[in-house]
Amino acid sequence: MDIRFLGGAREIGRSAVLVNDALLLDFGMATDNPPQFPVGDPDPEAVVLSHGHLDHVGGVPSLLSGDARPPIHWTPPTRDLTRVLAEDTLKLHGNSPLCPFTETEVKRLSEVSVTHGYRESFEAAGHEVTLYDAGHIPGSAHVLVDDGETRLLYTGDFHTDDTRLLSGTTARPDADVVVCESTYSDVAHDPRDEVERAFAESVKTTLWEGGTVVVPAFAIGRTQEMLMVCEAHDIDCYVDGMGQKVTQIVRQYPEFVRDPEALRRAKSNARFVTGRDGQRKRIADRNTVIVTTSGMLSGGPAMTYIPAIRANPTNKITMTGYQVEGTPGRDLLDTGRAEIDGQVMPVSARVESYDFSAHADREGLLAFLDSYRDVQVLVNHGDRCAAFADELRAEGFDASAPELGAEFAAV
Structure with missing residues (x-):
């Protein structure tokens, strides 16, 4: 399996991971001034979105320009939230060359939408894909991708503790490689x-x-x-x-x-x-x-x-x-x-x-990754990805922190 990091590598924002040059996981934007989008200009056969936050879905309509119509797979809440965020981006930046999509592309989202519930496997760009509840926001998902040889778990953003709105994630599907977020890898949330x-x-x-x-x-x-x-x-x-x-x-x-x-x-x-x-x-x-x-x-x-x-x-x-x-x-x-x-x-x-974070803290990340001690762990989505990968290696993990644009061959 070939994994290419087009965004979210050693940074927070514009998350995007391309699998086997065919399946795109997330396509977000970083809300800098000007906004930043993933690198590489991908042309995927299909797209799977983990959840409806700008840093994971903010650039998605731009994938539907020209003749491109890749199917977009997501949960129903992620579909609706992505549409709301896209319309808001048009309000803020629609008359600016900084916005990579138009109202036309936003309307096309409904044409290519394919919704799924949790734990319902489906086919996307020749891969078997399954979504699992990630406990981050309504509709958020871990994405498990199986190309017949390798199983990739892309965690998206996740929370391991219960909140009033959501239950923490309990999903730990078998995987050969894990791409894991690390937003709060040096923080301990108060109860x-x-x-x-x-x-x-x-x-x-x-x-x-x-x-x-x-x-x-x-x-x-x-x-x-x-x-x-x-x-x-x-x-x-x-x-x-x-x-x-x-x-x-x-x-x-x-x-x-x-x-x-x-x-x-x-x-x-x-x-x-x-x-x-x-x-x-x-x-x-x-x-x-x-x-x-x-x-x-x-x-x-x-x-x-x-x-x-x-x-x-x-x-x-x-x-x-x-x-x-x-x-x-x-x-x-x-x-x-x-x-x-x-x-x-x-x-x-x-x-x-007040710390009402919807991300796992250091203890939550380590508890989650404890199920994956024998697989390759690729750390992304954080301000200290390399440092956290070093700490994981010291704990016996096979961990690294890919740089932006890096390609990784998972076996």
């Missing part, structure tokens, strides 16, 4: 129940003091998790931004979440914001909680809420996910200031950060 409890106590304290709490959250996965946390701890909230549409999508697929009834209650507990007639500014003046995109303060309704609440030290901003260096969210955590809509603003409101 989720402790993180939840600290978040809820902090929010309730601010509300009791008369303040407003803005909860920046990623639209896919994190918004739904935060709504469920709020409902479970009897905290009323608003929800704004793309997370509203994603919540509606996820509710259509109850078999892809841990507790559909709990998600239903969470949606009922949250008030959806329309944004009409100055509604956001009025909500920002209320003694309430607002779960909103974007999770790193780089766009979305947060651009209205943060300026509206920033001057009052009774108010609070609770970050719920990793803040990439150089983003306004990271700047806010590090300096107490953030550039919002082109203007650097000092923030007097209290700023806190």
Whole structure:
């Protein structure tokens, strides 16, 4: 089996792995300025997508330009989420030469879509492929590829612990080679129940003091998790931004979440914001909680809420996910200031950060890989892939960290 790394090698973003020059696993984008896409200009016979996050599916419509029509295999949630992300990319970059696809290519996604459930084997570009629940976001999958001689397990992004939204992955299919993500290979997550409890106590304290709490959250996965946390701890909230549409999508697929009834209650507990007639500014003046995109303060309704609440030290901003260096969210955590809509603003409101990550931490990665001690492990999707591969070798694994563009012959 020939495995070529077109993206996501020793980096986070633009994940793409080409198998036997025929089967493409993921085709994402890195949200740099300008956006970065995988290298190599592949022309696959078929595509399999692990899950609906931009860094794994952001470039997919560009594969459908010209006469190219490779079938795209995915779970139903990943199909719908990819469409939402593609439409959002067109809104942001559609009039720019930086966007590699048009509305026409986005519409073609439905023409080539082939959906699958977990553990249902199917044929793609001459390979037998099976998807397994990865526990990362609704519809996320490990991808097992069998070419008749070698079995490749592409983990995608995964989580080994249960959250309110999803159960952690328990799948450990037999494989000869594993391409494993390593996002949090040097991090130990605090127990989720402790993180939840600290978040809820902090929010309730601010509300009791008369303040407003803005909860920046990623639209896919994190918004739904935060709504469920709020409902479970009897905290009323608003929800704004793309997370509203994603919540509606996820509710259509109850078999892809841990507790559909709990998600239903969470949606009922949250008030959806329309944004009409100055509604956001009025909500920002209320003694309430607002779960909103974007999770790193780089766009979305947060651009209205943060300026509206920033001057009052009774108010609070609770970050719920990793803040990439150089983003306004990271700047806010590090300096107490953030550039919002082109203007650097000092923030007097209290700023806190809570680790609601949907990735396996170091312990989770090692526990997962413990089932693959006798196979080749290729580390990708991380800021320290080479270091983690070194650490795995010291533990007896046959591990390496391919570089961007590298080709690997698995046996």
